[in-house]
Amino acid sequence: MSDARTQNPGDPVGDDHAETYSFLGPAGTFTEAALAQVPQAQGKPWRAVNNVGEALDDVVSGRSVAAMIAIENSIEGGVSATQDALATMPGLRIIGEYLVPVGFVLVARPGVALADVKTVTAHPVAYAQCKAWLGEHLPAHDYVPASSNVTAATSLLETDASGRPAALADAAIAPPTIVAHHDVVVLAENIIDNPNAVTRFALVSRTTDIPKPTGADKTTLIVELPSDRSGTLVEMLEQFSTRGVNLSLIESRPIGDEFGRYRFVIDADGHVTDERVADALLGLFRFSPHINFLGSYPRADHQPVEYDHRYDDDVFIEARDWLRGLIGGEPQG
Amino acid sequence: MSDARTQNPGDPVGDDHAETYSFLGPAGTFTEAALAQVPQAQGKPWRAVNNVGEALDDVVSGRSVAAMIAIENSIEGGVSATQDALATMPGLRIIGEYLVPVGFVLVARPGVALADVKTVTAHPVAYAQCKAWLGEHLPAHDYVPASSNVTAATSLLETDASGRPAALADAAIAPPTIVAHHDVVVLAENIIDNPNAVTRFALVSRTTDIPKPTGADKTTLIVELPSDRSGTLVEMLEQFSTRGVNLSLIESRPIGDEFGRYRFVIDADGHVTDERVADALLGLFRFSPHINFLGSYPRADHQPVEYDHRYDDDVFIEARDWLRGLIGGEPQG
Amino acid sequence: MSDARTQNPGDPVGDDHAETYSFLGPAGTFTEAALAQVPQAQGKPWRAVNNVGEALDDVVSGRSVAAMIAIENSIEGGVSATQDALATMPGLRIIGEYLVPVGFVLVARPGVALADVKTVTAHPVAYAQCKAWLGEHLPAHDYVPASSNVTAATSLLETDASGRPAALADAAIAPPTIVAHHDVVVLAENIIDNPNAVTRFALVSRTTDIPKPTGADKTTLIVELPSDRSGTLVEMLEQFSTRGVNLSLIESRPIGDEFGRYRFVIDADGHVTDERVADALLGLFRFSPHINFLGSYPRADHQPVEYDHRYDDDVFIEARDWLRGLIGGEPQG
Amino acid sequence: MSDARTQNPGDPVGDDHAETYSFLGPAGTFTEAALAQVPQAQGKPWRAVNNVGEALDDVVSGRSVAAMIAIENSIEGGVSATQDALATMPGLRIIGEYLVPVGFVLVARPGVALADVKTVTAHPVAYAQCKAWLGEHLPAHDYVPASSNVTAATSLLETDASGRPAALADAAIAPPTIVAHHDVVVLAENIIDNPNAVTRFALVSRTTDIPKPTGADKTTLIVELPSDRSGTLVEMLEQFSTRGVNLSLIESRPIGDEFGRYRFVIDADGHVTDERVADALLGLFRFSPHINFLGSYPRADHQPVEYDHRYDDDVFIEARDWLRGLIGGEPQG
16 A cells, blocks of 8 residues: 555554554545544554454454444445444444545556556446446446455556456546556546435544534434334334434344344434433433434534424423422412 | 301301312302312311302412312313313412212102102203103103202292292202202102213312322323414324323313414323423423413322333433433443 | 294194204304304294203204204303213214304393392303403492303393292393393493303204315314323324314313223314315224214304315325326336 | 356347346355245346346346345345435336345365465455454454455466466355355355344336235335425324334435435335225325335245234225215215
């Protein structure tokens, strides 16, 4: 790897591992681009790993202080795998959310032109996201799948014993950052079909300190239902809606011990110290046989949370004062 | 009236009015029977009034320490009138609930036999409740309505200037207690069609002290909806159902300022110091533009409140401890 | 009675009883004023009865073609009694709704002036509704309760054997129509405290023909809950809210077989032939162990029903067409 | 590939492509094992493709009659990608569901023993699922990621120009079926950490014929919410719960046009011709700005759907008969 900050899984780990940040490598991935957005990670050792499980394992074992993982709409790892890992590995907290625009370039060895390209290599998901461009510009190409969108590019540079290119492919689909790390040339830019594609990442740590509320926060929870009776899910969601808390994500995930039992991964608008969110969490705790708080943290898009003013902190405080007065024997206002 | 405890509306009121209990008179009504169940009213002056409005007015003005009023299934006053009065008169609290079995006897002047009865007098509701018996035993009778089931009986005893009976009626439908107060004879007992009829009464006071929880309590509320949009009522009731609180009574009452605006009279199972009831009240306070707490008090039937154990006080306390731990930075258990 | 149209309960009933209309008498009541609003009742025999039970009994037995009864905010009969009667007497339908402004005058025998009035007679509810006026203009009066607001007035005209007034009272609270029926003089007009008071009446019949939809309709139902579990009431109301149907009235009424079991009286906005109302009724039928349809009929206030356009008839029809297409094997649009 | 049935993407496609079945290749994948469970696919051409997008594209374009794709808990392709493809490609239907137990063996070239293994190759997800076994038996191994769990195994057999093994790895994690297709030897069996792991697959076609109901069916839908207001999701789910329909899967997926807009992928218990499911679909159609019916089909586990008998077909039919009678003027039973 050309990036001095980056360790590979096999690298010896020094004393500073408590400050290490893990990410899905190799260098040049969108996950690395997400980690580059984290101020506190600058100047610290970064550790490239092969998958989400390894990244979270680094955090749990203390090998790293935090890990950057893709959590939605990702081409670099399954959302499901991430969610299941977060649900089952104890002690993890999300402390930040980051967005990385997803874009691709078509790259080749120096000297290769677009007209020379007969075979393209790419991670299957990246390949699927560029099919319109490929259909137009390389209608007759063959395809060789690769295990990541960086290894696709680096494979172009491999040579056999005689020094000739070993790769079956002439060009690779890769993230634009690839040129900073590897000696490839760009044949075409912006080849992704959806120009607005964005991947969402989370920075995961073991800390139990909760980032301060900013007014533009998100709270992630994993909640089990007490039964699979029709209506139990509605009952769970009412814990949010009766407090005016919007959800931006909900996903059922099989618990895995038997078919038909589900846990839910939920992103709720707001911070655990917002009264309406705190009250919803109290309701969920009472409702659910198992609830896992994965953190409150600033939203990547910095959009202030919108909610009905009847769920303002003041209203919750006024309600408690009123009830305390009633029980204490004060006349009603 | 023959009962020495009882004052009539016109009676002079002594210094002890702070200890007076008002009830719908005259002596012998079911409301008086309800008041007779109240230990703290024994030996205190009782004041017979003509209707619920007067009874509550006595309490508000301080003329009486408390008033007994019918609140459900009553033949002695409209539930609606009671509910509207409680909703609009500030400072009132229900401190007890009482049940009185409703039964009727057919009474007459001494010397009159059942075979002599051509005309029957009764309060219209009492009359309606005895129609099956009357149809069988007095199929050809005429009917004269009376303003209460006690005045029906006492009218039989009135005489004109010459001492002859002044009443049009030969017999009256009256509560069984009538014989303790008036010189009438019973022609037939248990003439009510529904042998299980019961009237529910409330003892209303100005105190803001709430009777201690007994495990068999009821909480009465009056709640306005923020709008008449479809679904707002469901939203209000979810404040109870999401905390496992059952309702034993719900009635919409027009607010009266304009058609189409409603308040709701609600009896909820449990005491305001039960965690699940307290939490529902907090939710209602935040939801409703106006909520009126009318009291928590022991149920007349002494039936312990049944609820799902996931709404136990312990669960609420445990939830708060968990949330406090989260926010304070403790790891989850 | 001075009104030739009116029969009294004891009157012989002719062959035309199939066209008779029953109402709470005597002549001059607000209920009679409501009946006067019914075009098809004009020129037909009217039958004055003593209470709601008698009125409905006339309809059930075929003695009358229809009966006018007070159903809300009434001073002439309990709402509860009406609701319980409608719930338990089979075969009844509401075919119209009528509003009567409630107003009172103070009347006396000819020759009596306001300054002479020492004792006032009135139905207790009417008395309560005029307390502010009485407190101001007759602060020292005595009160004699009467069984109806018409009998209060007529009692003023009764004389004893010697031809002298027999009544204890000097003046009576009565509806303004009293002067058309009885030889009393008005001492004061508009003495009711709330100048906007209105009573709501229903015309009840045995017909199973449903009045045509007008766009300003109401549907009355009586629905039992399958259990008293917390949440069952919410589940019932969702049958309305998930179809955008507003309720203008909801009342719990004890079923009476045992304490704690309730039926609900419901007025829903809209007509049974409106798709959204019909669909809600289907849902209720499936949900409830017992549902009683009491009729769809034009609202007295002629206010068109407002509802979200996503519950338009067209949307229901389009949904059925879509589903039929799916099941029939058509591709989706 | 050694399996004569199987075409590769570049293979010429004959006239029988209307009978071709696409699956995620190469031969030996779990997806192929799922396809092997489909009776109607036996004896037809199978086409191995590189990813879910290609598989569905084959179906949409008519190149294949159906495609087998992983839809849950998969190590061979993201659930999210599948769901997004199904949501956005029109004309697709799920016609069957299949379960494949997931298990892994460790394989090597003939002659290699477990003690010789220094480097392991595997798809990252498969690698993660075997970490416990690897940690115990090969604690010091290096790891080389592969693009699929079959290519991991086949890479072991590649040789360079001189005929020596070209692979960096000595062993590969692969599905047990690998030995039927490739000349590798098994070093260890059952190396997966969770012995109950199962992957769920769907057979997707363009047909609009719906498989017949079996009593053990599932219905898949994609539904957009009309707004992201708190409570809209609850409102959507009530369309199911008010008809007693359980959900076995719910996932929010970003619509992708802008952040914060979501569609929901839903698996509901039951068949579109079950009355309760049909009624829920009608409600959803009216509620949602866009609903996509992806099919009703037999559940892979053949478990009969359990639901409350108050949602039986009979109850729906009885309700419609009752309503039809009401509107038609029949008296209520």
